[in-house]
Amino acid sequence: MLQINSFVFNPFGENTYVIYDENKECVIIDPGCSAASEENALFGFIDSHQLKPLMVINTHGHVDHIMGNEAVKSHYGIKVAAHPEAKNDFIRSKQQAMMFGLPMTVECNLPEMELNDGELVQVGDSTLEVVFTPGHARGSISLYAPVEGWVFTGDALFCRSIGRTDLPGGNFDELRESIRSRLFTLPDDTEVYCGHGESTTIGEEKDFNPYVAV
Ligand SMILES: [Zn+2]
Ligand SMILES: [Zn+2]
Numbered sequence: 388m389l390q391i392n393s394f395v396f397n398p399f400g401e402n403t404y405v406i407y408d409e410n411k412e413c414v415i416i417d418p419g420c421s422a423a424s425e426e427n428a429l430f431g432f433i434d435s436h437q438l439k440p441l442m443v444i445n446t447h448g449h450v451d452h453i454m455g456n457e458a459v460k461s462h463y464g465i466k467v468a469a470h471p472e473a474k475n476d477f478i479r480s481k482q483q484a485m486m487f488g489l490p491m492t493v494e495c496n497l498p499e500m501e502l503n504d505g506e507l508v509q510v511g512d513s514t515l516e517v518v519f520t521p522g523h524a525r526g527s528i529s530l531y532a533p534v535e536g537w538v539f540t541g542d543a544l545f546c547r548s549i550g551r552t553d554l555p556g557g558n559f560d561e562l563r564e565s566i567r568s569r570l571f572t573l574p575d576d577t578e579v580y581c582g583h584g585e586s587t588t589i590g591e592e593k594d595f596n597p598y599v600a601v
Contacts, residue, residue: 388408388409388513388534389408389532389534389535390407390408391580392405393580394425394428394429394432396418396420396421396425396429396455397419397489398487399419399451399583401417401419401452401582402417402419402580402581402583402584403416403417403418403419403455404580405429405432406515406532407436408510408511408512408513410511411436411439412438412439412441412511413439413510414440414441414442414444414508414510415429415440415444415459416444416445416539417445417452417453417582418443418454418455418458418459419453419454419455420455420459421490422490430462440459440463441465442467442468443456443459443468444468444469444508444515445468445473445498446469446527446528446530446539446582447470447473447476447526447527447528447541447542448524448525448526450483450484450487452541452582453480454480454484454489454495456496457495466499467496467498467499468500468501468502468508469498469500469501470501470502470517470519470527471501471503471526472521472525472526473524473526473527474497474498474526475525475555476555476556477498479555481494481495502517502528504517504518504528505517513532513535514532514533517529517530518530518531518569519565519569520541520543520544520565520566521556521558521561522543522552522557522560522561522562522566523541523542523549523550523551523557524550524554524557525555527542527543527550528541529543529570536574536576536577537577537580538573538579539580540579540580540582541582542582543562543565543570544566544570544581544592544596545582545583546581546584546586546587546591547587547595547596548596548598549596549598550562550582563598566599567599567601570589571589571599571601573589575588575589575590575593576588
């Protein structure tokens, strides 16, 4: 069984997740650390639990989700994985950081590994499945842990809200379709861990999300 630890990082209040299983392997989803204190909090957790990081996974290429990539990569010597269509957002990330006035001093390199729809990521004896959920950004993915009943949705689905669709690559109809066909088809009691804000469940969002309720 996987376990989870979450952090809220950077001026956007972005959720960074460390997912690990009993044999100590872990992945870091969307490291958004923007300051040494945030890096220390993330590294301190990983090191004090003696976890072995396998890779960084980015749900999409927006700067608030990737700005800690280079720090994590150089600290642990691991690679970054993302959907191939997220590439353009990585290329734009430095510019996006400046636009939002974020303290991003390091260039964010392109991911070294691709994750496509349906691919499985092995974390110890546990599994995360890649679910393609575009609409908020090009190449957005969610990560589904079927045994634990969790899904990490990045900025696709939030508690009672959805991701903005006015940034480059955003498309409201596509996002709604992703949520309805790929996320709302998961079991109702699936816990939804979002890129910002509190967690929710698929069943609650089907009933109460004003943007996509069915
Ligand atoms: Zn985003
Ligand atoms: Zn975000």
